Each structure stands twice: as structure tokens, then as C-alpha cells.
Amino acid sequence: MSQGEVLGPLDESVGYVLKRAANALRSAMEAALRPLDLTVPQYSCLEVLAQRPGLSNAELARAVFVTRQSMNLVLRGLQERGLVARPDSAPHGRARPTELTPAGRERHREASAVVRAVERRMLEPLSDGEQEQLLRGLVACVEALGTE
Numbered sequence: 001m002s003q004g005e006v007l008g009p010l011d012e013s014v015g016y017v018l019k020r021a022a023n024a025l026r027s028a029m030e031a032a033l034r035p036l037d038l039t040v041p042q043y044s045c046l047e048v049l050a051q052r053p054g055l056s057n058a059e060l061a062r063a064v065f066v067t068r069q070s071m072n073l074v075l076r077g078l079q080e081r082g083l084v085a086r087p088d089s090a091p092h093g094r095a096r097p098t099e100l101t102p103a104g105r106e107r108h109r110e111a112s113a114v115v116r117a118v119e120r121r122m123l124e125p126l127s128d129g130e131q132e133q134l135l136r137g138l139v140a141c142v143e144a145l146g147t148e
Helices: 014-036 040-051 057-064 068-080 102-123 128-145
Strands: none
Touching (some): 014 102, 040 068, 057 068
């Protein structure tokens, strides 16, 4: 696109439609997680820890796409509710590894099921092949921009 080109109709802009889809997904996830008393960042933290236990605050923040300060608040809230555990001091260095508690694993299972149902609802209009193509296309977009 040269400097003189303009974006064109928003409904034909991949970036704009992608942002709309992301907002719709987040809203649907928030509604689905509300009965479990979880926010999207809290759920995301539980999901990441279920798949990669022992991450530090900074590692979790990167994985969940929030600041370290925001992740500290998320972790503190989850810890107060008995869903995650962190040692009082770091075993080495400054990083304190975080793990799910038994209650956290149970809440993760419940939350993961409702979020998966939201994702299935979102993808319902697409065939299996279209879903795979969408995933491959989104991964290629992320890689093209060199982020993550």
C-alpha cells in the first residue's frame, strides 16, 4: 500500500473484522465465565498454568497478554481464593513459580469447558476444513508481523 492509499470500507478490512471478532469472543467468554466468578484474564492464567505449570509472574503476563503489574493482581486474587499457589520466596533468583491447587484444577476444568463451548459456537458456521484454514491463516498473520 502506498502512502496515498486509504484503507477502504471497514467491513472489508481484515484487521477491523479481526478486532470485531476478538471483541465478540471476549464478550462471550466474559458472559460464560461470570457464573464461575472468573474474568477472562483469570481464566487465561488458569489455562496457561494447567498446560505449563511453574511459570513466573513475568512469564504468565507474557502468555496472557497483560502487564506484569496486572498479572500480579490476577495472581493475588486467584491465590486468595485458593486456586493457585506460589512459594513465599523464590527458590532461586526472584521468580516465584506458580501452580494450580486442587481447587484451581477443578475450576480450570469447569472454565475450560464453558470457554470451549463458546469457541465451538463461534466456529459453528465453518466446516472442519475452514476452521483448520482459519487457524493456519491466523498463525501465518502472527508470524508475518513477527510478534508474540
